[in-house]
Amino acid sequence: MKERVTLTLDSEILKQIDSTIDKSRVKNRSHAVELLLAKALGSTVPKTAIILAGGKGKRFGPISREIPKPLIPLHDKPLLAHVIALLRNYNIRNIIISIGYKSEKIKEYFGNGRNFGVNITYMEENEPLGTAGPIKLAAPYLDGSFLVCNADDLMNIDLSDMFRFHKSKKGTVTIALTTVEDPSSYGVAMMKGDSIIDFIEKPKKEEAPSNLINAGLYILEPSVIELIPKGFAMLEKDVFPKLASQGKLFGYAFSGKWFDIGTLERYEKALDEWKDIE
Numbered sequence: 001m002k003e004r005v006t007l008t009l010d011s012e013i014l015k016q017i018d019s020t021i022d023k024s025r026v027k028n029r030s031h032a033v034e035l036l037l038a039k040a041l042g043s044t045v046p047k048t049a050i051i052l053a054g055g056k057g058k059r060f061g062p063i064s065r066e067i068p069k070p071l072i073p074l075h076d077k078p079l080l081a082h083v084i085a086l087l088r089n090y091n092i093r094n095i096i097i098s099i100g101y102k103s104e105k106i107k108e109y110f111g112n113g114r115n116f117g118v119n120i121t122y123m124e125e126n127e128p129l130g131t132a133g134p135i136k137l138a139a140p141y142l143d144g145s146f147l148v149c150n151a152d153d154l155m156n157i158d159l160s161d162m163f164r165f166h167k168s169k170k171g172t173v174t175i176a177l178t179t180v181e182d183p184s185s186y187g188v189a190m191m192k193g194d195s196i197i198d199f200i201e202k203p204k205k206e207e208a209p210s211n212l213i214n215a216g217l218y219i220l221e222p223s224v225i226e227l228i229p230k231g232f233a234m235l236e237k238d239v240f241p242k243l244a245s246q247g248k249l250f251g252y253a254f255s256g257k258w259f260d261i262g263t264l265e266r267y268e269k270a271l272d273e274w275k276d277i278e
Contacts, residue, residue: 054100
């Protein structure tokens with residue numbers, strides 16, 4: 001719930017506040033003040049993030065025989081380094097990386113994370129665990145709201161704003177949603193207000209209920225761990241439908257750039273259009 005307040009501020013301070021308004025991440029003066037206060041008071045983002053980096057990247061053909069997909073370079077640094085940069089920019093420093101295929105190369109490159117301004121803990125998948133299994137493994141490290149994302153999805157998203165949205169809804173999971181012109185290759189969200197009531201997997205373009213798709217980044221509450229079975233499990237099949245039926249699954253639509261590096265064609269597009277996060 002939000003309440004209206006009246007503030008009297010020095011004109012020079014107002015100029016500085018107004019300079020942060022870009023109509024996208026910072027929508028207006030009121031939003032700018034709210035963001036600054038939230039940052040000053042702390043607790044604006046989850047403390048911990050899990051990055052899913054255990055896949056083989058089979059659709060990259062012979063490239064992935066030698067290089068695990070998270071280490072494929074984009075603008076002279078690995079895909080995974082771009083994801084870490086986003087988290088670090090929002091002061092998410094405790095990062096758990098779930099690794100499997102060619103895990104030793106990822107560990108050798110990133111080490112304990114200090115050279116990247118973060119603290120990295122590795123979760124080894126002795127066998128593939130899907131998108132939910134690694135969360136079950138990481139349970140001892142999770143004592144509050146946490147973030148989960150893919151190692152090969154690049155996005156420009158306001159994580160502080162998403163976290164505030166998540167907390168305001170008092171749900172269990174919030175999914176970042178992005179808009180695409182043709183959603184037929186993705187899971188498409190069926191919405192009722194801000195609630196996700198279902199996902200339609202790879203519908204025909206003309207039959208899609210919306211153009212909002214799962215962007216591969218989530219904010220979750222620890223209670224979600226109880227819903228995850230041991231071993232291989234998928235958030236999309238084993239967890240999200242249960243939460244949707246309980247009214248505890250929400251969607252946060254964002255307008256920033258998003259790239260799913262799932263194929264060589266999409267990789268080439270990201271090479272041309274992705275703006276690095278510094």
